[in-house]
Amino acid sequence: MSILVNADTKVIVQGITGRDGSFHARSMLAYGTKVVGGVTPGKGGQSLDSMPVFDGVDEAARATGADASVIFVPARFASAAIREAADSPIRLIVCITEGVPLVEMAQNYRYIKERGKVLVGPNCPGLISPGKCKIGIMPGQIHAPGGVGVISRSGTLTYEIVYNLTKAGLGQSTCIGIGGDPITGLSFVEVLQLYEKDPDTESVVLIGEIGGEAEEEAADYIKRSFSKKVVAFIAGRTAPPEKKMGHAGAIISGSRGTPDSKIKAFGDAGVPVVDRPDQVPEALRG
């Protein structure tokens, strides 16, 4: 098993005829994901290789039976794309796009919650259950199937840690990048709740960073009701205050969002926080 996706998940790509959308549609298909089509308004009836293109998400989902969608449209169209997917039979919406305005995300969050949909991202690498389904932009070949669940606010740092896991013989159940923005769809806590219920996930690596209080909330949840082993890594320990470190959400504001607060919260929850990515496998086994 895995969380959110499996070998039967059918995916459509919003923005499939764009530069990034077409590249990653092909790459996901090559990985073995069931990419059943895509959407570009005004290009309905065309196709990308074997993948049919539709004008709208609802039409695409009904024609193909897709239950997941991945969004590659430019930032100014991303909120409309998220809401269009939320109004269709699509269950899981993955938004890769970076640069969605914050107020729109507050609205999008309300929108998807009211419709009972799951949103991953925005500004994220997506998610992968190795050997079964890849929805996103991560390099598939560094992953291996196994029992470690990975959750992260980052992209390439997740690859770094997954690479270390795979090299050490520790495969992954599902790896999810929840996104680097201040407001994201799925939170650390919601993903942990899914890992708790997933029999194939034996342990979890949580990759956090400065900014916000998502790590503190996760630590609190783990302390109260998570039964599996967790190892954490926090990026940005040397970041100066009041500066956005690349991700819109990675900022220490006054006394909030500091690495010390996050490390302390995990310490209080009995979660080891490693100093280096290459220490993760050992800490998981320890």
Next chain:
Amino acid sequence: MEYQSRQLLIQYGVPVPEADVADSPEAASAIQARLGGMVVVKAQVLAGGRGKAGGVRIARTPEEAATVAGRILGLEIGGQRVRKVLVTRAVKSVKEYYLSVLVDRNAKGVEAVFSDKGGITIEEAAAGHPGRIRHVGLDPFLGPDGTSFLAGIGADELGPEIAQSLLEITRSLFRLCVEKDCSLIELNPLSLVEGGKLVALDAKIVVDDNGLPMHPELLAFRNPDEYGSDEIEAREAGLSYVGLDGNIGCMVNGAGLSMATMDLIKHYGAAPANFLDIGGSSNPEKVVKAFSILLGKPGVKAILINIFGGITRCDDVANGILKAKSMIEIGVPIVIRLIGTNDVKAKEILQGAGIEAYNDLGEAIKRVVAYVA
């Protein structure tokens, strides 16, 4: 309050004191004559500490307004020459409130914050009178709902007229927040003046960076003091960069990995000179630009390049490195770590030029730290 903020507030119907902008002593004098009575003459630069720098003065007559404006115009505050002053009618506060509308990342929503202790920062108010700060969640599509908003701010204690005015102002702030992509609009103090009217005497508006491409007219809200010249150069090149004090220049793809790379340099006993994310779909030109920014930074003794290829193709970065070497005198040791998409091809490109690249991040960092030790 800056005139840009004033104009936005006026546009959205938030009451502000009468004022006008002057770029000469004569113009300041004319504005005082028109407003009458006591005025505040304030330097218009996006910098803190204007009061201390002599950039805020009181005037009671047209002659006085001309004199103080003459003193303020031409001052340098925070490295910026004052070219404009705002002449505002002074108002007498009966009471000062605090009111803001903001996007709350933890609640993933929009909220209003109200305190009947205005004129001090909300942090000070929170420390001194925690019970007096009211947080009211707003519908992110519709804004404040009258009944629950009034209950939330404690309307009973404020009296119906003031409470109703606060609701109207919050509706205005909410519209401004949504339509102009603000992450914070803060009125502090929001003053109750004689006659029972509320007037915003000072305001802070933070426009979300992600919203700026949609609102180019709001670029003036970006405070130039917050960014160094190296940071502005990087932003114009599409690179995400923050300058730091160490001596190892860093070039990394991805924000999380960039931060982790800085942390590892510190872990192994040295200090990073910067944060630099070359972004996902990097091309050789971006790498060349990144080199020129790092080499232009005084004190950089070595450069570490750390690439985990995903959408970033390692061969693109390798070509960028060779191109940079052919175009600029690098003059400091470079340590390269490349792995992921097209890494084999990248290493061949680099080996052809006699440059070695590491697979292992730890080894690469230990090597670059040894160069600056």
